[in-house]
Amino acid sequence: xxxxxxxxxxxxxxxxxxxxxxxxxxxxxxxxxxxxxxxxxxxxxxxxxxxxxxxxxxxxxxxxxxxxxxxxxxxxxxxxxxxxxxxxxxxxxxxxxxxxxxxxxxxxxxxxxxxxxxxxxxxxxxxxxxxxxxxxxxxxxxxxxxxxxxxxxxxxxxxxxxxxxxxxxxxxxxxxxxxxxxxxxxxxxxxxxxxxxxxxxxxxxxxxxxxxxxxxxxxxxxxxxxxxxxxxxxxxxxxxxxxxxxxxxxxxxxxxxxxxxxxxxxxxxxxxxxxxxxxxxxxxxxxxxxxxxxx
Amino acid sequence: xxxxxxxxxxxxxxxxxxxxxxxxxxxxxxxxxxxxxxxxxxxxxxxxxxxxxxxxxxxxxxxxxxxxxxxxxxxxxxxxxxxxxxxxxxxxxxxxxxxxxxxxxxxxxxxxxxxxxxxxxxxxxxxxxxxx
Numbered sequence: 254x255x256x257x258x259x260x261x262x263x264x265x266x267x268x269x270x271x272x273x274x275x276x277x278x279x280x281x282x283x284x285x286x287x288x289x290x291x292x293x294x295x296x297x298x299x300x301x302x303x304x305x306x307x308x309x310x311x312x313x314x315x316x317x318x319x320x321x322x323x324x325x326x327x328x329x330x331x332x333x334x335x336x337x338x339x340x341x342x343x344x345x346x347x348x349x350x351x352x353x354x355x356x357x358x359x360x361x362x363x364x365x366x367x368x369x370x371x372x373x374x375x376x377x378x379x380x381x382x383x384x385x386x387x388x389x390x391x392x393x394x395x396x397x398x399x400x401x402x403x404x405x406x407x408x409x410x411x412x413x414x415x416x417x418x419x420x421x422x423x424x425x426x427x428x429x430x431x432x433x434x435x436x437x438x439x440x441x442x443x444x445x446x447x448x449x450x451x452x453x454x455x456x457x458x459x460x461x462x463x464x465x466x467x468x469x470x471x472x473x474x475x476x477x478x479x480x481x482x483x484x485x486x487x488x489x490x491x492x493x494x495x496x497x498x499x500x501x502x503x504x505x506x507x508x509x510x511x512x513x514x515x516x517x518x519x520x521x522x523x524x525x526x527x528x529x530x531x532x533x534x535x536x537x538x539x540x541x542x543x544x545x546x547x548x
Numbered sequence: 549x550x551x552x553x554x555x556x557x558x559x560x561x562x563x564x565x566x567x568x569x570x571x572x573x574x575x576x577x578x579x580x581x582x583x584x585x586x587x588x589x590x591x592x593x594x595x596x597x598x599x600x601x602x603x604x605x606x607x608x609x610x611x612x613x614x615x616x617x618x619x620x621x622x623x624x625x626x627x628x629x630x631x632x633x634x635x636x637x638x639x640x641x642x643x644x645x646x647x648x649x650x651x652x653x654x655x656x657x658x659x660x661x662x663x664x665x666x667x668x669x670x671x672x673x674x675x676x677x678x679x680x
Contacts, residue, residue, distance in 0.1 A: 295561065308589070
């Protein structure tokens with residue numbers, strides 16, 4: 254049986270833990286709002302980009318001398334997985350669900366006899382994948398200070414790195430793993446192929462082009478050459494923003510749970526504390542009474 | 549018929565401009581072009597320069613873009629800028645800092661393509677700074 258003093262100490266320590274988780278929850282809630290706004294603000298650009306690509310691809314046929322980013326290398330032997338995770342932990346199942354999806358993909362690819370390479374964006378994913386696939390990780394890019402602070406340039410840097418590897422023939426297919434933000438309590442781990450580019454269908458939403466025939470300046474190929482790398486960077490940027498919102502959402506619900514659990518624990522401990530205290534008082538009374546009776 | 553053209557300017561970070569205006573002058577890679585209502589469908593590469601928005605008979609907004617794309621559809625004009633600065637808001641200091649960045653890029657350029665790109669940006673920033 255724990256003494257009264259031990260119980261008191263334990264209650265106090267749980268209380269201070271609760272304070273921390275509560276504060277973290279509130280910080281996450283306010284960050285979530287901003288991250289969500291950023292993710293939503295980036296959507297018009299990505300959507301317009303898709304429209305431009307759609308109008309370009311509508312009037313174009315794939316040929317051998319097209320940019321490799323569009324047509325691919327003609328093989329799919331070497332897969333590069335870009336695993337985007339958080340820099341920090343304590344955000345519920347956020348990191349592990351992305352890593353789990355990536356891990357499933359790695360196992361499936363290895364079972365098919367493909368070569369797998371991993372590029373980690375964010376420390377947590379690297380830490381988790383290093384246990385089993387340390388040899389496959391070719392590089393880790395850390396997003397210090399969060400994507401909102403780094404802005405678009407970091408996505409550009411990651412994209413440049415991918416192009417350099419692609420040009421060097423280091424991989425044939427690149428897929429990015431991230432968590433799509435649905436709501437504060439639901440984030441969907443997603444895998445999206447970014448190289449070679451998956452062209453949107455000609456009629457994939459957007460305003461009705463009314464069968465418009467576009468004029469291109471300078472030319473379709475020059476435009477594609479400029480647009481495709483840009484598109485990869487935009488997709489990465491979008492993935493990172495979605496990830497940032499998901500991370501905060503996940504952290505918020507995790508910390509909310511933790512705060513509630515701490516509350517339950519405090520209640521239980523307080524009950525035990527009071528019982529023990531009452532038992533001690535009863536014991537003292539019995540001692541006094543039996544002492545008086547003995548006289 | 550519509551006497552206004554719908555113009556949207558978006559950068560990766562956010563949507564900067566969205567309104568119906570009379571005319572927009574866009575710095576295309578092969579020369580400036582103006583977009584009036586009922587422009588033919590058109591996709592163009594942009595160079596670094598200033599997008600001028602004309603409305604109600606005068607220039608209502610000037611926005612600096614650092615390259616990107618423009619798309620004209622029957623629904624209007626969309627400019628996808630790599631980076632955009634509203635010149636009504638930006639101060640000289642901001643522009644000077646960006647010019648310094650661009651010059652550093654030019655110095656660090658590894659091949660011709662990068663050098664040409666960086667050079668055009670430096671020139672564009674200089675012009676804007678002088679005009680400011």
